[in-house]
Amino acid sequence: MKPKNLFPTIFPLLNLCIFLILSSPLPRKSQGVVDPYFLVCSAEPDNCGDGQPIKYPFHIRSKQNRSCGYPGFELSCNNNGQPTINIQSNDYIIHNIFYETEILRVSNSDFWNSTTGCIPLTQSISLPSARFELAPFQTHVNLLYGCNTSTLESTLRFSAYPDCDHGENKNRSVLVLAENDQKLRNVSEACTTRVVVPVEPYEREKRDGIERALRNGFWVKWKASTCSICQESGGWCGFNYTDRHFKCFCPDRPYAWNCISANRHLTQQSVDWQGNDEPYEMGVSLPAISSDRLGEPNDHDNIHHFFFTLSYLQVNTLSFRSHHQHATRFGATHMIER
Known part of the structure; x- marks a missing residue:
């Protein structure tokens, strides 16, 4: 049959x-279901009032989520609307931030806020090597406080400035010497305190040259996990304080370095991350x-x-x-x- x-x-x-x-x-992808860290860190960068956008690796304490920054780069805002960073118990005002080259210009708030025509007492700065390094073409100067200039030899040439802490006592001055000045040993014996600070090169011949240099500050280069790879993939850089690692916050979840993974590469062509109602398309090979x-x-x-x-x-x-x-x-x- x-x-x-x-x-x-x-x-x-x-x-x-x-x-x-x-x-x-x-x-x-459910409409509106986006990784919360991506939403927070992708928001418009905040500022202290001077218009400088504050973003990774920095974050403003009490204004921005710390996960959007990097450890050691927490900023505060002073009463003048300027961002400040604390280094070795001293506040440094941030005047310029260049994210592309990872360089910023800072000045000691003691010098910046001084309007009395004298050089205020401060502390030597030693940049934490894990976070910062001095940018090229900077120099250092020695600030010698409480110097009794009457005891110094008249043949010694030096620049003397009023000492803010000694008022009208003209015998007490602040002396400024270059980093490797050969007179440093002899002059130091007549002073009470020595402070070393970085500055940009300045005109030593001008009386107000050092005062301007101290107010203008110096340039430093910061050290943090690079953000360019994450940014180029559409993510936002940050830090996970639980596992203590850099993270790239992406629309679906955080990744180690960027938003491109094998899993997302396979599905991103068919998943509309904006949440519209376009259906999935699937090709099927059937026997003829x-x-x-x-x-x-x-x-x-x-x-x-x-x-x-x-x-x-x-x-x-x-x-x-x-x-x-x-x-x-x-x-x-x-x-x-x-």
Whole structure:
């Protein structure tokens, strides 16, 4: 007996299976479900009032989330609306920030705020090597406080300035000597305190040259994990204080260095991260069954292969849906550390 042709009978059923599987709603990125750190750190950079945008590696205490910055780069705002950074218990005013070259200009607040025409007493600065280094073409000067100039030899040439801490006592002055001045040993014996500070090169011949140099400050280069790789991938740089590592905050979750991973590369072509209602598109390769061969014995093998393909597609569809729902739940419950 000739085998009964089963294909015309089940052909509508096959069409129905294809339709149900391919038209079943695959998960889309839930609207509004974006990594909270990405949202916080991608906000418009804040400032202290002088218009300088403060962003990674810096963050303003009590105004910006510390996870959007890097340890050791916390800033404050002074009463004049300027950002300041504390280095060795001294506040330094930040006048310029150049994010591209990772350089900033700072000045000691003691010098910047002095308007009395004298040189105020301060402390020597030793930049923490893990965070900063002095930029090229800077120099150092010795500030010698409480100097009794009457005891110094008249043949010694030096620049003397009023000492803010000794008022009208003209015998007490601040002497300024270059970093490697040969007179330093002899002059130091007539003074009480020595402070070494970095400055830009200045005109030593001018009386107010050192005063301007101290007010203008000096240039330093900061050291923090580079941000360019993360930025180029569309992320925002920050730091995870739990595992103490740099993080690249991306729309879906934080990554180690950038927003490109094998998983996101496979799905980003079909997932609309803006959350619109465009459906997923999926291509399926099905076994071909020629119409002029219907009812032939080999068709049973083709049909078996066809059902196997549908089963595989259905299992992987459910697996993808389950994985996405899990990721969405994780993103929704992810808490921000302030």
